[in-house]
Amino acid sequence: MKNFLFTLLFCVTATVTFGQTKLNKYYPVEDVAVQKKLDDWKTLKFGLFMHWGTYSQWGIVESWALCAEDESWCKRGNPNYEDFKRDYVALKNTFNPNKFNPAKWAEAASKAGMRYIVFTTKHHDGFNMFDTQLSDYKITSTECPFHSNPKADVTNEIFKEFRKKGFMIGAYLSKPDWHNENFWWPNFATPDRNVNYNIDKYPERWQAYVDFFHGQVDELMTNYGQIDILWMDGGWVRPLSKGQRKLITFINGLFLKSGYSQLHIPQNQDLKITEMAEKARKKQPGLIVVDRHIEGPNENYLTPEQFIPDHYIDKPWESCITLGGSWSYMPNDTYKSSREIIHMLCDVASKNGSLLLNVGPSPEGEWAPEVYQRFDEIGKWLTVNGDAIYKTTGRKKYGDGKERYTVNKDGSVNAFYLIDETEKNLPKVITFNQLKVGKKDSIILLGYDGKLKWRKKKGGIQVEIPNEIQKTKDEKYALAFKVVGTDNN
Known part of the structure; x- marks a missing residue:
């Protein structure tokens, strides 16, 4: 009986948390303004992604070292988790990117032929790269040495400079927030990336987190000029279907009868994204909402990560791929060649998609020299050949070999x-x-x-x-x- 229960639990967990690299069924957008914005976005083809936060000071993977899961990307230097977490949170007190120059970035990206940007306003660790009023764990906190810099609200400065270059503006926002006590409650341990308490038992705590998430979206939609894309990450934070909820309730009952009452079972982590999107579009008409990997009307375009599909796709999609070996800044990183990126861009465009190329700024607020060199070469190629990329569509016979x-x-x-x-x-x-x-x-x-x-x-x-x-x-x-x-x- 015990083996049966664990097997059943594994199967249910897999349907909820795994399979996020597959491409979902696409639901066409009904809002006319969003359709128009999406049609405009599809012509751009080439965008800039930036992962940046306090983690750049250590040159480690963004956020994931905080997660207690035993995965290769979750490794941390200090074997004592509590000490590591304390020191990680304290990175706020030393983050001072005094060489931050968003105008230089915007100029380089524009010359590279990029046409839109997605910036990490907050990753899973919960550190805010914008001046939120709902948390003090932010770059504009008085405890952060960069707060006195005139450009301390880096999200605002980045959006402002890229907007001057005619870029579409995308705000990345993590759905989970591992610093927020209504997501990771200090009353309990944090066994994995999910909320660490029983939502059904403490519904008021989960509602407080939903309100917090909606509040931060509202801040971005209200205080940061025109926003074209809301790009939400953390696909495991999702509502369960009615069938999944019934099955989990049934499994919970079996576990309780067998004496296993404290096992972690997938929960209904519903952030009410449809309601949030409706409110956001009142302030940002036509907003493209990307609720990544959540099949339904709030996944306005598909986002395969670190790979290019092997076939033509007649729906809007974008491959997000790193220029270096990591999403975040790594000292002495190895960068893809200009040839590799140009070939990727041709491949993506031929299959009807867009390429979102990621760069991780350093703790000082700079890009590596290799980034500028690659951007310069890619831009020169696009100056000559861009008419075959921009405003095009792919086709079913997209090509073979070279x-x-x-x-x-x-x-x-x-x-x-x-x-x-x-x-x-x-x-x-x-x-x-x-x-x-x-x-x-x-x-x-x-x-x-x-x-x-x-x-x-x-x-x-x-x-x-x-x-x-x-x-x-x-x-x-x-x-x-x-x-x-x-x-x-």
């Missing part, structure tokens, strides 16, 4: 040839196997004014690459061809 395709509004097709690092010179002939071209159609190489010769071959085409293009060192990441007058969808 070829990728996007479609322009007028129906013309863009074909990318992804250049390998080992290719010192370009080939004399490039074959596109999934491209149909009519006799009267023309093929243009973006950034090249000359005419191209091409011929049909086995259902595709072969394009002759001019001599001067073959030997140039400028074309080292990807070539973008535009095929005018075709219907390749």
Whole structure:
């Protein structure tokens, strides 16, 4: 009987907390203003993500070391958890990013060809990077040395500078708050990432947390100018379906009869997101709400994390991927190459998505030199080839091997040839196997004014690459061809 109960518990837990990397069924947006904002967002294709908080001082993973789960990303230096947690919380007292220069970041991101930003106003650890009035665990607290800086409200400064560059503005907000006593109640231990008390037994405590979360959303919607995206993380904080609640009630009863009354079983962690979204859109009409991994009307676009789907998706989606090896700042981090990011961008666009590329600022408020170098190279490539990325859609035959395709509004097709690092010179002939071209159609190489010769071959085409293009060192990441007058969808 005991083994049966534990097996049943595991199965229920898995349906509630696991499987968050899968792509959910998409629910179309009904609000006309949100539809319009979403259509505008889908044209942007390339955004900046930033994870930044007190954890950058230690160069460790954001927030997760506070979590008592035995996972690789939860490792901490101090084996004594209570000492570690005390020292982690005290990082507020030494956080002083006095080299913070959001205008420099906005300029670099704009030159890189990015068009929207999502910034972590608060991660799971509960440290607020904005001037919330609902918690003193924040960068503007008098206990934080940076509070006296004129730019202490870094969220406001970042949004202001990126807005000047025409960026769509996205506010990341964690649904769990491990510093809030109505989420992690000090009366009990914190066995995992979830709320650590019985919500059914203490409903007033959970309601206080719901009010707190709604209050912080309201602050962001009220005090920080136009917000285009509310990007909520922490998908395990979710309501349970009626079926799940009935099953868990049944399992709870079995456990009580068997003498296991203190086991942690998934709970109905309902933050009333629909109600919150309605209130938020009264102040920010058209707000895109991203309740990550929660299938339903509040997941306005899908967010695969650290991977690119292997197929075309006809719904709005975005891959969030780190430029370095971690979401947060790590000393001597290893960064993806410009070639890798450009190839990712072509791949994502060909499958109808967007790329949200993450950078973790240092404790001083700087980006690593490698970030600027990558952004400069990516921007130069997009200056020439951006017309094949922005305002395009993907297509079902998105490409294979070194070829990728996007479609322009007028129906013309863009074909990318992804250049390998080992290719010192370009080939004399490039074959596109999934491209149909009519006799009267023309093929243009973006950034090249000359005419191209091409011929049909086995259902595709072969394009002759001019001599001067073959030997140039400028074309080292990807070539973008535009095929005018075709219907390749």
